[in-house]
Amino acid sequence: MKELKLFDQPVRVNDEGMICLTDMWQIAKLRAESGDDKFLGGRDINSIRPSQFARLDSTKLFINELAKCDLNTHLKTVRGKHGGTFGSRYVAYEFAGHIDPAFKVGVYTVVDKFLSGEMVTMASYMAEANMADHIYHEEASVVSDAARTMHYWGVGGRKRHLTVKRQEAYEKLQVKIPGLPQ
Structure with missing residues (x-):
């Protein structure tokens, strides 16, 4: 079973x-x-339950008209713990309008994006952006470490210190023979 988000809340979509x-x-x-x-x-929320909506003559007429164009099931009730009343896209729109006009606009927007695949596209863009952000932070950390090391090496004096130590070691290695020019 799939799921879509409506006003930041999950709504199930069956197979x-x-x-x-x-x-x-x-x-x-x-x-x-x-x-x-x-x-x-001003209506009571319980007066607009899906079961009440399904009993309305206007709902029955609407579903009969849908059935003339599309032989699929348009309204189905599933019993049990994870049950509920399920409707086709157009019945869901009709139910949203039955609840409230502003609610209907929100439902149209979300359901259309979900069914058109636009939400999937947005999710894939979000995943791509998240991955690019992750890689950016990983590489920035490595470059930052390298920059600190280079700063310590050059400006911090480590390079000069090691050059002096190397020169001192070379000088100690030089064999000095008395009487020969150096």
Whole structure:
């Protein structure tokens, strides 16, 4: 089962591409409980449950019209712990509009991006950016270490110190024979 994010909350999408209306309702419930007085137009959140929506004559007529163009299932209820009411893309849009017009706009935007593959594209761009960022930081760390070492070597005097020590060692190695010019 796939998942999409709607208002930063997960919404399940089954293997047939049907969107979980129950998850959408739960998100609307969270929004209603957050105190947005204009949301839902004063209606009780429980009056817009997916089961209530499925019983409406307007919903039944809409699904009948969809069935004329597309023989796939458009509304399905799955029982059990991970169940819920699932609807096709158009039923999900209709349900979102049933909840609230502003909610419908958000659903249209997210579901269209998800089904068109645009979200996958954005996710792959994000992964690419994250990888480039990781490589940048790794290489910057190595270069920074190298720069510190070079600074210590040149400006820090280590090179001069080692050159003097080397010269002193060479001078000690020179054999001095009395009477011969050096």
